Amino acid sequence: MLIIPKEFSDQISAYAPLFARKVFNHVKVLLMAGTPVSSLLVVGRRTVCSTLRAMGLSQEKQFHKYHRVLSKAKWSPYQGACILLGLLMDQLVPANEPLVFGLDETLER
Numbered sequence: 001m002l003i004i005p006k007e008f009s010d011q012i013s014a015y016a017p018l019f020a021r022k023v024f025n026h027v028k029v030l031l032m033a034g035t036p037v038s039s040l041l042v043v044g045r046r047t048v049c050s051t052l053r054a055m056g057l058s059q060e061k062q063f064h065k066y067h068r069v070l071s072k073a074k075w076s077p078y079q080g081a082c083i084l085l086g087l088l089m090d091q092l093v094p095a096n097e098p099l100v101f102g103l104d105e106t107l108e109r
Helices: 006-013 021-032 036-041 047-054 063-071 077-092
Strands: none
Touching: 006 021, 021 047, 021 063
């Protein structure tokens, strides 16, 4: 069982509603592997396999289930992006302050 450091537990648990409980256990491993140290170790092809190796799970018997998170599990990347935006806003935008967006109306051809 993966023990999530306190610093990441709130952020990672925000994604729980997107996945079934069993699938989310695999998602947590992949999200934890997204930390800067393991991201540096995972470059090139076969990133899921490399991620699991970086997490010390090279002997995992159910390796294929981690691949299914990305290929077969039903989840919405749009909803995941909304959760990520909310987390970023909570951390970066001071309370009761307006959020300012810069827009460029130039059309690229």
